[in-house]
């Protein structure tokens with residue numbers, strides 16, 4: 001229902017052991033990755049005590065009662081491990097405003113631990129290869145910028 | 154390694170069907186079943202083998218088409234969301250009486266918690282009701298394998314098999330390794346028992362007794378099926394019956410193995426023999442099932458029993474909604490994992506009509522007329538994107554029940570004295586179940602204004618082809634609506650004056666009016682522009 005502006009989330013689980021549940025239990029998410037700050041906040045009961053939140057800081061205000069931004073960011077920043085970056089600005093800075101999601105992925109890669117960032121770069125090459133070298137490079141650049149900006153935090 | 158694929162549960166069913174020698178998929182879209190058919194439509198084998206893959210007009214025509222294919226000896230698959238089973242209930246129940254010839258599998262995708270549905274009915278009941286076997290996979294690999302097994306089983310026992318998935322099974326991706334050869338398609342061959350296929354009472358009475366016997370055989374089969382098994386555990390203070398994906402939530406809570414004996418069930422009729430075996434080991438049985446408490450109800454007799462049954466009915470497990478690992482954790486008496494309290498700074502973000510959507514302009518014009526000049530009007534709507542006209546800022550509709558109900562409910566209200574009585578549905582809903590109601594309106598000369606908000610697609614489920622595209626006015630005229638009262642308007646802000654004039658005129662006409670409001674869905678338009 002994302003095309004009609006409702007909230008959308010999905011669960012991703014990676015493990016070298018068998019995974020039983022498709023759904024992540026409450027308190028068991030190692031990462032919450034969000035393209036929107038209010039949406040990051042929505043799912044914190046799923047976050048593990050040691051888990052990270054990686055979120056965009058730019059709100060998507062399509063509802064009349066969107067809470068004041070200082071409250072949203074205040075609530076987020078109260079959590080122990082948060083990387084909040086202006087993903088849209090970084091994407092624009094590196095010249096590909098449509099790669100905001102790659103910036104976020106780069107930032108995520110910086111704390112992922114279990115996956116070598118080069119594996120993700122390979123994945124980006126594979127997914128965008130069809131669209132030509134230029135698009136691949138723009139996405140890699142966005143990924144790297146996200147990675148670097150999260151490292152600075 | 155090369156063979157491994159990352160597939161949705163829906164896609165695993167689709168691939169299983171293709172590899173089982175499918176000749177046709179018959180389906181009407183509906184969340185969470187749509188991706189089964191879409192996967193088949195996009196697969197190279199479908200073109201290579203000329204597999205029939207067109208969307209059908211509704212679930213009833215789908216079920217009937219598939220049954221015809223089964224009669225001719227070929228393997229066919231029917232796919233729909235759970236409420237689609239209601240629409241095809243007549244041929245579904247009939248198919249248990251005729252039995253299957255070529256393998257016939259009916260994939261029904263349930264939506265507990267109603268993520269995008271109007272109820273949480275449990276499709277396993279159709280198995281009990283119609284005396285048909287039900288398969289319920291618990292992971293994507295099993296979905297692939299069980300679909301292949303379901304086609305074989307359908308032919309072996311000459312019976313349609315229901316494949317029941319729920320939202321998380323249908324819509325989550327995991328690695329699937331296809332097994333076995335790609336089976337050839339069946340040759341044309343006709344049924345061994347031709348009398349069954351003519352369900353006159355003289356034949357049906359005989360068949361009904363056979364079916365009752367067969368159903369007992371299906372339960373025997375379920376008791377020895379490789380998809381149903383008991384695993385012992387060290388702690389015999391309790392046993393667990395885990396059906397379908399409920400098994401995953403149980404095991405999620407015991408990474409080192411479940412301490413209790415477990416009966417896992419993925420094939421029905423429910424194998425009572427295995428339950429008795431489990432009951433001999435433990436005093437209490439916890440029933441975990443996704444959906445309504447079907448198994449639990451069956452195990453909880455009216456009379457006293459030595460085995461205590463716990464589950465949804467006594468609220469050991471949450472009474473409704475889909476299961477989660479957290480609900481199961483609680484039922485097992487395990488402490489919740491530590492985490493963060495829900496934030497106080499939240500606001501819900503409900504879905505809304507896209508900006509620029511034609512339904513918006515239609516509702517704006519309709520509201521401009523009704524709210525101002527016809528305060529007694531009632532608007533009977535239906536299921537589709539346009540149902541979001543209920544939400545702010547429109548508040549434009551009074552009812553939404555099931556597909557097609559708008560046109561017929563408007564008539565019932567009109568005959569009761571409601572004026573103006575307005576019906577609103579989308580083009581796909583119109584061909585699904587609105588056309589028959591329109592014929593009723595014509596025959597009864599109802600005083601109604603029936604609006605078809607035609608966006609040239611089935612938008613709600615992702616933009617599939619719509620059965621009547623390009624022929625909506627012709628269909629209405631063919632059903633007998635006076636052509637002078639079939640009006641077409643284009644929903645755009647600059648057209649509000651014209652749109653309002655047409656709506657007003659048709660309200661003032663005391664007979665059957667049809668207003669076709671046509672502009673392409675902007676999501677599909679965008680996709681077409683990219684191509």
Ligand SMILES: Cc1ncc(C[n+]2csc(CCOP(=O)(O)OP(=O)(O)O)c2C)c(N)n1
Pocket residue numbers: 181182183184212234236237240536537538539556578579580581582583608610611612613614619
């Ligand atoms: C019996 C049944 N089958 C399928 C569905 C799923 N479904 C909901 S709305 C819809 C289609 C609506 O298409 P249309 O009438 O053209 O309206 P649109 O969404 O395009 O506005 C479908 C297939 C359902 N709710 N009930």
Ligand code: SF4
Pocket residue numbers: 003004505506507509510511512538608612613674675676677
């Ligand atoms: S998907 Fe199409 S029909 Fe549905 S709300 Fe968006 S524009 Fe309207």
